[in-house]
Amino acid sequence: MIFIVVKFKTKPEWTDRWLDLVGPFTAATRAEDGNLWFDWSRSVDDPTEFVLVEAFRDQAAGGAHVASPHFKTAMNELPQALASTPKIISQTIDATDWSDMGEMTVG
Template structure:
């Protein structure tokens, strides 16, 4: 699986509408056959920072995502709302999804 985490620092005037702005990109990515998840969160420490956690089945699915029309469009559209270049962690890991946190098992 390709596991990716990206931090986006938005311009203050874009912060409140960021999730709506990325909505079409999010929906199109989630509809990709090889997408496992594509989830946004907002930092509790910095309201202008959004964190994207995404995963793709394999290299082929990741390449299809980067080659898609909606990805290309997002790379053109999103920078206008950003205060800085996004920061990314992109790793291939030998797993297929989320596991339970054993140290905090709910009984």
């Protein structure tokens, strides 16, 4: 799978509207055939920082995502709300889903 984590630092005036701004992009990406997940979180240390954790089945699915109209629209619309260039980690890993955490078992 292609496993990606991106940190987005928003302008303060956009922070409360960020999830609305990325809403259509999020919905369209989650509907893609090869998308495994596309989940947003907010930093507990910096309220203007949002973290996106996403995964795609394989390189082809990731490539289709980057070539999609909604990706291109997002790349044009999102920068207006950002204070800096997003930071990304993108890796191909040998997994198909989340694994249980071995160090902690519940139930």
